[in-house]
Amino acid sequence: MARTLIDPAQVAASDASRRAALDDDFAALAARLARNGGDAERLVATIQRFAVAIPSWGVGTGGTRFGRFPQPGEPRDLMEKLEDCAVVQQLVRATPTVSLHIPWDRPADPARVRRDAAELGLAFDAMNSNTFEDHTPGQRSYKFGSLTHVDAAVREQAVAANVECIEIGQRLGSKALTVWIGDGGNFPGQLHLRRAFDRYVESLRKIAARLPSDWSMYLEHKLCEPAFYSTVNQDWGSSYVAATAVGKQCSCLVDLGHHAPNVNIELIVARLIQLGKLGGFHFNDSKYGDDDLDAGSIKPFQLFLIFHELVGAEVEGSAGFAPAYLLDQSHNVTDPIESLMASAIEVQRAWAKAWLVDRARLAECQEKNDALGALQALKEAYECDVRPLLAMARTRSGGAIDPIAAYRASGWRAQCAERRPVPRRTTAGGIVG
Ligand code: RM4
Ligand code: MN
Ligand code: MN
Numbered sequence: 001m002a003r004t005l006i007d008p009a010q011v012a013a014s015d016a017s018r019r020a021a022l023d024d025d026f027a028a029l030a031a032r033l034a035r036n037g038g039d040a041e042r043l044v045a046t047i048q049r050f051a052v053a054i055p056s057w058g059v060g061t062g063g064t065r066f067g068r069f070p071q072p073g074e075p076r077d078l079m080e081k082l083e084d085c086a087v088v089q090q091l092v093r094a095t096p097t098v099s100l101h102i103p104w105d106r107p108a109d110p111a112r113v114r115r116d117a118a119e120l121g122l123a124f125d126a127m128n129s130n131t132f133e134d135h136t137p138g139q140r141s142y143k144f145g146s147l148t149h150v151d152a153a154v155r156e157q158a159v160a161a162n163v164e165c166i167e168i169g170q171r172l173g174s175k176a177l178t179v180w181i182g183d184g185g186n187f188p189g190q191l192h193l194r195r196a197f198d199r200y201v202e203s204l205r206k207i208a209a210r211l212p213s214d215w216s217m218y219l220e221h222k223l224c225e226p227a228f229y230s231t232v233n234q235d236w237g238s239s240y241v242a243a244t245a246v247g248k249q250c251s252c253l254v255d256l257g258h259h260a261p262n263v264n265i266e267l268i269v270a271r272l273i274q275l276g277k278l279g280g281f282h283f284n285d286s287k288y289g290d291d292d293l294d295a296g297s298i299k300p301f302q303l304f305l306i307f308h309e310l311v312g313a314e315v316e317g318s319a320g321f322a323p324a325y326l327l328d329q330s331h332n333v334t335d336p337i338e339s340l341m342a343s344a345i346e347v348q349r350a351w352a353k354a355w356l357v358d359r360a361r362l363a364e365c366q367e368k369n370d371a372l373g374a375l376q377a378l379k380e381a382y383e384c385d386v387r388p389l390l391a392m393a394r395t396r397s398g399g400a401i402d403p404i405a406a407y408r409a410s411g412w413r414a415q416c417a418e419r420r421p422v423p424r425r426t427t428a429g430g431i432v433g
Contacts, residue, residue, distance in 0.1 A: 002121025062330030073416025184227025296346030
């Protein structure tokens with residue numbers, strides 16, 4: 001049994017006033033679903049097996065280039081970040097793993113961190129390398145790129161940084177490396193576009209050569225930022241070409257905020273599934289760019305349509321289909337713990353609704369070119385209020401019926417403000433500041 005940071009008696013008290021209503025709502029929904037051959041119990045079991053990883057950089061307050069408004073009790077080091085992740089997991093029960101960012105989270109003693117995390121009921125997901133900023137004085141600078149830099153010595157240093165991530169990850173029990181680079185050009189003519197991409201693939205191959213045989217490597221593309229004219233791994237097509245060139249263990253990771261406005265992301269997902277190169281996701285939401293807003297807060301229907309593709313692939317038995325799910329958000333005006341809980345539930349909600357789609361009926365509509373009927377088949381699933389299923393799955397897994405209410409009642413943030421008075425770190429440390 002994992003050590004619980006929120007007193008279970010407090011969670012039970014929060015649940016007590018909600019239990020009867022949940023039982024009523026669940027029974028009503030189960031009856032409704034049964035009328036169309038649905039099985040609420042089976043859905044609860046399906047929801048219970050859903051998991052999405054927490055980004056270590058998501059538990060601190062984020063910021064924009066205009067400023068950051070830290071809140072009291074922010075985690076000051078890796079262990080405190082893990083504590084906050086454990087609180088999310090205790091109440092939500094859909095976030096059993098944490099994704100680390102190196103060197104922001106470089107552990108002094110990985111074996112010990114692994115043990116302490118396990119005690120909190122947590123394990124480690126994909127490792128993220130950071131060659132988009134300079135870390136150590138005296139190091140070669142990434143100002144003009146890392147894996148794609150014109151200088152081979154800088155490329156070597158960036159490859160070594162990724163290899164270090166793998167080595168730390170092995171000691172933590174991780175099985176994947178996610179590579180996102182900020183490389184690109186700010187001005188036309190700055191980069192030789194084809195040569196920069198060639199150097200990217202060459203560096204990636206060197207990293208892949210150091211990948212343990214049971215590991216995966218994910219390439220994360222991004223339209224722009226920090227380079228604002230051209231980005232080396234700009235879109236899913238570039239990412240696919242690079243992943244294919246690197247080999248079997250390498251696939252593409254889709255961050256929902258890394259596309260041009262209005263791009264049909266579910267279509268990209270379908271293509272990557274079809275090509276056997278969908279590695280995983282960074283879930284978040286956006287209105288304009290890489291806004292890193294909470295998953296499902298702006299375009300919940302899009303999130304559902306993405307899961308419709310994912311569940312479809314699972315149902316149709318796409319071989320070896322097991323994408324990695326991670327939240328990648330920046331919480332600027334909310335309590336990060338609350339945002340992470342709400343986001344995990346949003347992603348889980350999209351997953352649950354995707355399982356409600358009547359696929360036989362949808363296929364029939366498609367065969368008959370019944371466009372309206374097909375949309376209706378999707379909308380029926382999307383519009384179903386699955387909250388009782390989610391809450392039932394959560395409480396049966398040991399979480400809270402209403403995680404945000406239970407968290408607010410627990411006083412965790414106020415306790416942290418006392419226990420974690422001043423930020424320990426004074427230098428910049430990525431999103432966590
Ligand atoms: C990037 C990208 C990466 C994340 C960094 C912090 O925009 O989304 O996944 O590691 O931000
Ligand atoms: Mn990302
Ligand atoms: Mn991003």
